[in-house]
Amino acid sequence: MVIVRDTLVDALVARLRDGVLSGRYPPGAYLPSERELAAEYGVTRTSLKHALSRLAQLGLVETKHGVGTRVLDYLSSGGPELLPMLVVADGPGWLEETFQARREIGALVYARAAERRGAGHCADLRALHEAVAAAQTADDAQLAECEIHRVLAAASGNRVYGFLVNSLLNAYLPVRQLLIAPFRDPGRAAGRLTPLVEAVCAGEAGEAHTAAVRYLAETERLMLSGEDR
Template sequence: MADPLIHSPIARDTVVDTLVARLRADVLAERYAPGTLLPPERELAAGYGVTRTSLKHALVRLVEAGLLETRHGVGTRVRDYRRTAGPDLLPFLVTLDGPSWLVEIFAARREIGSLIAARAAEQAGDADRARLLALRDEIAAAPGGDPAQLAEAEVHRALAAASGNRVYELLVNSLLRAYDDVRHLFAAPFADPAAAARRITPLVEAVLAGNPTAASAYADAYYLCTERLMLGGDSDHHDARDDDRQGTADR
């Protein structure tokens, strides 16, 4: 029997993954300010307790992510991620500073979601409509919590697909992935699957009816309602803005 105190060496890929995560966090936290050069590789590798080979692999991945740029004879410079990175960086930003980023993610979720819903109402085909209805029913039939929440996420992917715009699909993926690791913190709207299905039904029906104005209004109201629930608010009381949206949708 092998000695339990003797472990196999850590795979290089594991070291690189860990190093990428640490470097990325330090860059995003501006431990290394945008526009500045990182310390020389030998010094940087020693500071993180890794080999220069592992460091080089990690730097390549952060260059590909748009966080760094390397120039021969100059060194590795920190880039301004707000100018060079894409939405795939959002999950890491949420991990680093969740509250401030989530406010903006929820705003983008509502605004982009309303646009997507309107476009889906205009473009949805029979297969799209059937998919939306099936997902609405899947939410209603799901056990409370994660299964209902995952089914609801698929509704948003289905709406983006129905819009006919592949960029919308990628944006929805990025927004959903932004808080996927902490989605258990936002499970309140899905504790009662039947209620969750009722909340999303007006949006689904507006898309099925081919009414972009109603779809946009109901999407906006839906996102506001679920956002309040996610953040601990009371969705059973609508403010005047919700009433205005409902009236717009009904016209």
């Protein structure tokens, strides 16, 4: 099928990526030749080379000159940047594991944030907390809450935690409309956040850990049930 889109390479990457993740191109198999793929998708070989290079950066394929492009086992070679694609491609399984990581990593990160937060972090947290409460739409509240997680990760002082939180949020954001239930009432959403924000800003690591576990478990339950109650 010929791809007719403005972002040609992006579209080609998505089509080939989906072929790998769906098993159409299984691990260890070689993709068709560049000439065949270019003809199949109606693109130039230059566009195809750009797309294959991006797939290689994702850990999905490797290309060897004179041999071809071999599909890799993404569970062994991929990284967290694949999470958004996997959640979209195979929602239930990957979403469950993403939530598990969210609970376990989040509690650790936010306890560390309570130990290492600065005045600027607390000012940002309180401003975003107010933004959740004052949000005019559920989506606005949801997006403000996402930024709270980024600030909490930054407050931990560990940049690797920041990357991990970014990866989890990047997996979450494309499907956030399916998980919007906790934010339909922004005031209640802000109320659920209050113990976490206050514990972090007070520097109480134990309380922050407890509040994080409670908050992440409760919002997960609401997201999966689709009801804010």
